[in-house]
Amino acid sequence: MALTVYPPSVSLRPFIRSFTIEETAEQAIQKVLPGTAAVMGFQFRGSLSIVAPASQSLIVANSPQSKSQPKSTLFAAPVDTVTPLASAGITGLHDSFRLFRNSAQTGTLLVHFTETGAANFFTTPLHLLFNGSYSLRDFITASEISRLEERLTAAPDHTARIALIESWLRNRRRQDKQDLLIEAAVARIHSAKGQLRIASLSEELYLSPSRLEKRFRAAVGASPKKFAGLVRLQQLLKATPLSGDLTALAYEAGYFDQAHFIHDFTAYTGASPTEFFRVPR
Numbered sequence: 001m002a003l004t005v006y007p008p009s010v011s012l013r014p015f016i017r018s019f020t021i022e023e024t025a026e027q028a029i030q031k032v033l034p035g036t037a038a039v040m041g042f043q044f045r046g047s048l049s050i051v052a053p054a055s056q057s058l059i060v061a062n063s064p065q066s067k068s069q070p071k072s073t074l075f076a077a078p079v080d081t082v083t084p085l086a087s088a089g090i091t092g093l094h095d096s097f098r099l100f101r102n103s104a105q106t107g108t109l110l111v112h113f114t115e116t117g118a119a120n121f122f123t124t125p126l127h128l129l130f131n132g133s134y135s136l137r138d139f140i141t142a143s144e145i146s147r148l149e150e151r152l153t154a155a156p157d158h159t160a161r162i163a164l165i166e167s168w169l170r171n172r173r174r175q176d177k178q179d180l181l182i183e184a185a186v187a188r189i190h191s192a193k194g195q196l197r198i199a200s201l202s203e204e205l206y207l208s209p210s211r212l213e214k215r216f217r218a219a220v221g222a223s224p225k226k227f228a229g230l231v232r233l234q235q236l237l238k239a240t241p242l243s244g245d246l247t248a249l250a251y252e253a254g255y256f257d258q259a260h261f262i263h264d265f266t267a268y269t270g271a272s273p274t275e276f277f278r279v280p281r
Contacts, residue, residue, distance in 0.1 A: 001028070006162050012169060014178070015117035019165065020110040021158045029101045033237070034094050034268060036230050038118040038126060038221055039110055040136070043087040044152040044161065046106030050133060051099040052081040088136040088145050090118070092129025093221040095230065096267040109152065109161055111169075115186045115227075119219045120177045121169060126221035181205055182219045185212065189224065194232030195254040198224045233268045237276075246273045 002023045008016035017037065029051060041048070082101065091098075102108075119126055122139055136145050148168055155161045185205060189196065201224060202212045216224045236253050247258065250273075255261035265273050 001030075004158060006158075009166055012166060015114055015120050015173070016169070017112045017114050017117070019162050020112065021161070022106070022108045022110065024102050024106045025104065027102060027104045029099055031270060032098050032100060034096065034098075034230055034233070035112075036093070036227065036234065037113045037115045038090055038092050038129060039112055040090045040118070041085075041088070041111070042109045042149065042152055042165075044107045044109060044149070044155075046103040046108075047087070048085045048103075048106065048108065049082050049101045050085055051101050052083070053099065085133055086135030086137065088149055089133055090122075090129065090136060090139075091133040092126060092131065093227070093230070094131045095222075095226065096131075097270040109158075109165060111165065116179060116183050116219045118221070119179070120174055121172045123174075125218035127217035127223075130222055179215060179219045181207070182215055185216060185224065186220065186227075189228050189231055192228075193235045194228040194230070196228065198228070229264070233264060236265065237269070246277070249273070 004021045006019040006021070007013075008019065024046075085100075124139055148164070151164055152161050155164060185201060188201060188204065198212070199209060202209045205212060207215070213223050216222075216227070220227055222230070232253055236249065239249055239252075250258060250261040253261070255264075262272060265276070269276050
């Protein structure tokens with residue numbers, strides 16, 4: 001796989017962390033660990049599917065805004081479930097690893113939002129995307145997405161593709177949507193490495209716990225507690241347990257229940273802590 005990362009222009013930096021072009025010559029399956037922000041993707045060549053192992057459930061396809069059908073479709077099967085993804089889509093926050101399968105000769109443009117960035121371009125509260133992958137046509141007119149995809153496919157090079165996406169995003173940005181208070185809450189959770197009481201956070205921000213949760217879920221895509229848990233697990237992956245002492249590592253990360261630590265870690269990475277740290281990194 002060839003990866004090329006592009007920084008966003010100055011006007012989009014508060015909302016976009018980076019753009020990535022992924023090109024893969026052969027069919028492959030890639031494991032993606034949970035992040036702390038939504039990701040939008042465009043297939044300008046080839047196709048992509050999501051693979052749900054028999055041990056996982058999969059949320060994909062139906063619009064979270066639909067009132068005439070369930071907000072999402074839940075698949076559970078005794079064998080792996082492979083579901084094609086839309087050529088233009090968005091994936092919300094999720095709390096377990098995901099497997100993506102690409103076709104041969106695939107080209108993908110990924111938009112990596114900041115934690116509160118996606119909310120500036122969509123009217124749908126982001127918590128409705130949690131653990132799901134959805135077509136952009138669920139949120140934006142099909143004609144607009146089709147025109148954008150045609151231009152991305154016809155673009156002469158990746159620089160032109162990035163310019164197209166940036167122009168489209170600037171035109172879509174909702175000028176009144178940026179929530180500086182929730183951005184401060186995100187920064188505080190990161191600075192504490194996910195280890196802080198949400199009640200204390202609400203006091204710091206002079207918001208009631210219920211008000212903080214409502215605004216946080218809409219702008220970020222998960223509750224403050226769930227988000228803090230994702231940050232805490234990300235910090236764990238950067239750690240190197242001394243002498244293989246995983247118990248000490250769990251305590252340092254704020255876990256006082258070994259079973260809870262192992263459960264969360266395995267769901268997040270697809271491997272037990274012992275298996276994960278056994279492999280040199």
